[in-house]
Amino acid sequence: LLTSGQTTTERTGGTRPSRLGLRASAAVGLGRAASWLSRAAGRGDGAIIGGRIALAVDPGVLRQLATGRRLALVTGTNGKTTTTHMITAAIRAHYGRVATNHTGANMPDGHTAALAGDLDATHAVLEVDELHLHAVADQVNPEVITLLNLSRDQLDRAEEIRKVATRLAAAVTAHPQATVIANADDPNIVLAGAAAQHVVWVAAGVAWRADATVCPRCARLLLAQGAQWWCECGLARPQPAWRVDAEALTTPQGLRLPLTLQLPGTANRGNAAIAVATAAALGCPPEVALPAVAALADIRGRYRTLTLGGRAARLLLAKNPAGWQEMLTVIADHQRPLVIVVNAREADGFDVSWLWDVHFEVLRGRHVIASGERATDLAVRLRYAEVEHELVPDPETAVGLAGEGTEVIANYTAFRFLTTRGV
Amino acid sequence: MSQPSRVRVALVLPELLGTYGDRGNATVLVQRLRWRGIGAEVVEVGGNTPVPADCDVYMIGGGEDIAQLAAVRWLHTHPGLQRAVARGAVVLAVCAGFQILGSSFAGTDGAMHPGLGLFDVVTRPLSRRAIGEIVVEPAAGLGIRSLTGFENHGGATQLGPGAAALGRVVSGIGNGFDGIEGAVQGRLVGTYLHGPVLARNPDLADLLLTWAVGGPLDPLPLEETEALRHERLHHAGVR
Numbered sequence: 106l107l108t109s110g111q112t113t114t115e116r117t118g119g120t121r122p123s124r125l126g127l128r129a130s131a132a133v134g135l136g137r138a139a140s141w142l143s144r145a146a147g148r149g150d151g152a153i154i155g156g157r158i159a160l161a162v163d164p165g166v167l168r169q170l171a172t173g174r175r176l177a178l179v180t181g182t183n184g185k186t187t188t189t190h191m192i193t194a195a196i197r198a199h200y201g202r203v204a205t206n207h208t209g210a211n212m213p214d215g216h217t218a219a220l221a222g223d224l225d226a227t228h229a230v231l232e233v234d235e236l237h238l239h240a241v242a243d244q245v246n247p248e249v250i251t252l253l254n255l256s257r258d259q260l261d262r263a264e265e266i267r268k269v270a271t272r273l274a275a276a277v278t279a280h281p282q283a284t285v286i287a288n289a290d291d292p293n294i295v296l297a298g299a300a301a302q303h304v305v306w307v308a309a310g311v312a313w314r315a316d317a318t319v320c321p322r323c324a325r326l327l328l329a330q331g332a333q334w335w336c337e338c339g340l341a342r343p344q345p346a347w348r349v350d351a352e353a354l355t356t357p358q359g360l361r362l363p364l365t366l367q368l369p370g371t372a373n374r375g376n377a378a379i380a381v382a383t384a385a386a387l388g389c390p391p392e393v394a395l396p397a398v399a400a401l402a403d404i405r406g407r408y409r410t411l412t413l414g415g416r417a418a419r420l421l422l423a424k425n426p427a428g429w430q431e432m433l434t435v436i437a438d439h440q441r442p443l444v445i446v447v448n449a450r451e452a453d454g455f456d457v458s459w460l461w462d463v464h465f466e467v468l469r470g471r472h473v474i475a476s477g478e479r480a481t482d483l484a485v486r487l488r489y490a491e492v493e494h495e496l497v498p499d500p501e502t503a504v505g506l507a508g509e510g511t512e513v514i515a516n517y518t519a520f521r522f523l524t525t526r527g528v
Numbered sequence: 529m530s531q532p533s534r535v536r537v538a539l540v541l542p543e544l545l546g547t548y549g550d551r552g553n554a555t556v557l558v559q560r561l562r563w564r565g566i567g568a569e570v571v572e573v574g575g576n577t578p579v580p581a582d583c584d585v586y587m588i589g590g591g592e593d594i595a596q597l598a599a600v601r602w603l604h605t606h607p608g609l610q611r612a613v614a615r616g617a618v619v620l621a622v623c624a625g626f627q628i629l630g631s632s633f634a635g636t637d638g639a640m641h642p643g644l645g646l647f648d649v650v651t652r653p654l655s656r657r658a659i660g661e662i663v664v665e666p667a668a669g670l671g672i673r674s675l676t677g678f679e680n681h682g683g684a685t686q687l688g689p690g691a692a693a694l695g696r697v698v699s700g701i702g703n704g705f706d707g708i709e710g711a712v713q714g715r716l717v718g719t720y721l722h723g724p725v726l727a728r729n730p731d732l733a734d735l736l737l738t739w740a741v742g743g744p745l746d747p748l749p750l751e752e753t754e755a756l757r758h759e760r761l762h763h764a765g766v767r
Contacts (some may be wrong), residue, residue, distance in 0.1 A: 257547060263548075265592040265593070266592070267592060267594055268592075287680045315542075315543070315546070319543055319545040319594075319595055319598070321543060324544075324594040324595055324597065324598035325598065326543060326544075326575040326576055326598075327576070341759050363535075455659075455660065455661075455678070456548070456678040456680060456722065457678075458548045458549030458550070458552070458678060458723055458724055459548075460549065461550075461551060461555065461724055461727065462546075462549050462551065462552075463554025480668075481752065481755050481756045481759050482754040482756060484754045484755070484756075485727055485728075485753055485756050486552075487729070487752075488750060489552075489555055489556055489559050489727065490555075490754075492558075495757075496752075519533045522616035
């Protein structure tokens with residue numbers, strides 16, 4: 106048995122969250138009841154509704170639920186869910202119980218549900234929407250803030266990238282106690298990370314250069330040479346403590362640890378580097394974190410092979426130009442049939458102009474089935490890219506026509522739909 | 529006929545003004561020429577090179593507010609675009625690009641900034657940001673079918689006597705003045721339509737190309753663009 110709180114902190118890195126106040130207890134209880142009802146009614150896993158009700162009963166419930174835990178917040182445009190799963194796997198391997206919003210519900214109601222769902226977890230890893238980082242950090246007082254990357258995403262509803270970078274910087278400034286783990290290769294992230302008192306830079310790469318060409322501080326064009334970039338105003342790529350390449354992860358001590366992931370693509374190598382660095386900031390050694398991260402193969406249906414329209418198909422999610430560029434490299438090493446599914450609902454962004462920011466020309470020589478609610482827009486894009494294509498708006502029919510071993514790249518609501526249809 | 533042997537389409541400052549897929553406009557123009565057997569190329573004009581004055585068509589797109597100010601600073605310092613316009617070059621300016629080519633425009637700082645003065649228009653802040661699908665009935669003299677696009681801007685653009693409307697708004701906001709969308713001034717077209725506008729509206733693409741090559745072009749019907757046109761008009765409840 107452990108005898109002192111101090112020892113507990115050293116062994117587990119945290120203490121059990123302090124006891125909840127009466128109101129917070131009631132809030133959590135009611136939230137759980139609502140979650141249970143929602144699940145019983147077959148309306149999803151109920152996490153969000155439960156969190157929403159708990160917050161309505163006690164607006165301070167998130168703060169109380171976070172008290173006494175060691176907590177990391179993860180934000181950025183791409184890789185939030187994947188990196189959160191990676192950090193969670195590492196922390197779980199080292200410390201045991203971890204509360205996390207594994208479903209990707211990354212607003213305060215999702216955080217409340219995640220923490221209420223495991224009151225005994227000493228650690229928590231929470232994915233946070235970029236625009237909510239400040240508000241959530243104010244509530245949960247994070248030990249670590251992890252900043253991945255920023256690129257254009259749903260511009261018709263989200264804010265412009267440089268404004269987001271400025272807001273992240275404000276959140277970081279307001280939490281000087283937090284260690285910030287930040288991507289040194291993304292100028293927008295560097296602007297935010299540089300506001301921190303303790304920052305650990307990771308050379309995690311950027312999949313999408315187009316939003317990393319202008320200085321987020323002064324709007325001059327950035328100068329670049331190799332991996333280095335800098336601006337006349339003084340903003341420049343910081344010296345990274347962690348690096349990752351095609352073979353290995355290099356630690357701040359210069360140790361090269363071989364890295365082979367189950368997950369495909371170079372972006373995931375960057376995510377893994379950031380996850381291991383984040384775990385290290387929480388006291389989890391890389392030798393423990395790395396195998397846990399490397400073993401992950403399926404992140405909430407991403408990269409999963411499932412049966413759709415009677416065919417085995419691998420499902421890939423791409424939410425924005427950076428994500429699309431990454432997925433086009435993931436599928437580039439073979440010639441399997443390819444179905445691309447594009448919707449334009451609110452969660453996707455109503456504007457599909459981004460199709461023209463993605464270099465679909467790399468698909469020349471392949472046959473593509475254009476699908477989804479905005480299949481026609483995609484067909485026009487493919488036509489101008491001189492990519493042979495056919496139009497099959499219904500995605501399940503499209504996969505059925507495409508054949509065995511099809512790759513399906515889908516944007517957000519299309520992906521969500523297909524994960525519910527696949528078996 | 530002074531048809532150039534190879535049409536050069538300048539994509540102006542895509543790093544600064546290319547947030548909304550507007551680079552696609554250059555792709556569309558070049559492909560529509562090539563498929564007709566006319567040589568064409570995109571000339572990307574990055575912010576570290578002065579704007580060349582000898583291209584045939586100039587495409588300038590939309591971008592974030594901070595980038596808009598950086599772009600106008602660059603274009604004032606390196607006046608290749610202004611020289612090209614004086615020579616009779618064709619220009620398509622979209623959204624922020626349209627605003628900075630006007631006489632003056634409102635910046636994020638709330639102040640009015642001098643534009644390049646190529647369009648006789650002034651842009652002030654719109655009371656509420658205009659976001660969504662837009663349908664425009666083009667001015668009759670242009671001889672093109674109705675236009676569709678996606679607008680996303682906070683500018684209210686008022687035309688002076690030197691500029692004519694690109695068209696009348698059927699649904700959406702457009703310039704935010706008198707139900708007008710865009711501007712036409714000589715061989716310059718300004719618009720708030722993304723999509724990109726030339727991918728959605730092949731008639732407008734071909735109108736610009738006719739101006740650029742100095743004569744009529746062979747028809748180039750594409751099944752996909754026709755389908756998209758009908759789909760977007762249908763979605764907007766037009767026809």
